[in-house]
Amino acid sequence: MSEFKPTPPILLYILDIVEGKLAKEGEEQYSRWILTTMNGEKIYKIRINGLLVDTYYSSADETKKAFASLTLDDGTDTIRIKAWEETADLLNTFKQGDHLEIIGRPRESEGEIYLLPDQVIKIESFDKELYIRLKKLKRYLKKGLMIPTEAEVAQAHDSKEKELIWSIISSTEETIDFDEICKKSKLDNQTVQSIINILIDDGVIYQPQKSQFKKV
Numbered sequence: 001m002s003e004f005k006p007t008p009p010i011l012l013y014i015l016d017i018v019e020g021k022l023a024k025e026g027e028e029q030y031s032r033w034i035l036t037t038m039n040g041e042k043i044y045k046i047r048i049n050g051l052l053v054d055t056y057y058s059s060a061d062e063t064k065k066a067f068a069s070l071t072l073d074d075g076t077d078t079i080r081i082k083a084w085e086e087t088a089d090l091l092n093t094f095k096q097g098d099h100l101e102i103i104g105r106p107r108e109s110e111g112e113i114y115l116l117p118d119q120v121i122k123i124e125s126f127d128k129e130l131y132i133r134l135k136k137l138k139r140y141l142k143k144g145l146m147i148p149t150e151a152e153v154a155q156a157h158d159s160k161e162k163e164l165i166w167s168i169i170s171s172t173e174e175t176i177d178f179d180e181i182c183k184k185s186k187l188d189n190q191t192v193q194s195i196i197n198i199l200i201d202d203g204v205i206y207q208p209q210k211s212q213f214k215k216v
Contacts, residue, residue: 010046
C-alpha cells in the first residue's frame with residue numbers, strides 16, 4: 001500500500017517543467033517521481049495546455065508494444081507526452097494543430113523530461129483555452145513565481161518574423177488557417193504559434209475558430 005496521498009494536478013508553463021529537475025522521493029518500494037520546477041516548486045502531477053505541433057506513432061507487433069508521442073507547445077517551450085499500448089492508441093487520434101489540455105506525471109529519459117499522460121483533452125473552443133491560460137497566469141502571480149510568458153520568449157524572435165506573420169494575417173480579409181500561415185511564412189510551426197500567441201495578447205488578431213486567425 002502506497003504511503004503517498006493523491007495530489008491535484010498543478011498548472012505549469014512548459015518552460016518551467018523542462019528547465020526543472022526530476023528525482024525519486026521515498027523508499028524504493030513506495031517511491032514516486034517529483035519535479036522541482038524552475039521556480040522551485042515540488043510537483044507530482046502536472047496540468048498543461050498548448051498546441052500540438054508534432055506527432056509520432058508506432059503500432060504494436062510481435063517484438064514491441066504500440067508507442068506514441070505528442071509534442072506540445074505553449075509559447076514558452078515544447079514538451080513530449082509519451083504513451084504505450086492502449087494509451088498510445090488514444091494519443092494517435094489527435095492531429096497536428098489540435099489544442100490540448102494534458103494532465104500527467106513527469107518522467108525522464110536520457111536527460112529529457114516528458115509527461116506520462118493520465119488525461120488528454122482536446123480543447124474545442126478558444127474561450128476554454130483562454131480560460132486556462134488566464135487561470136495559469138493568476139496562479140503564478142498569486143504565488144509570486146517567475147512567469148516565462150510568451151512576451152518574454154518573443155525577445156528570442158527576430159522582429160522581422162513577427163512583422164511577417166502580422167503582414168500575412170492582416171493582409172487577409174477573411175480568416176486564414178494556421179497551416180497556410182506556416183506555408184506562406186516558411187517558418188516552423190513552433191515559431192509561428194509563439195508569434196501568434198503574442199499577437200493575440202497584443203490584441204491585434206483573434207481566433208474565431210480552431211486554427212483560424214483574423215485581424216481585429
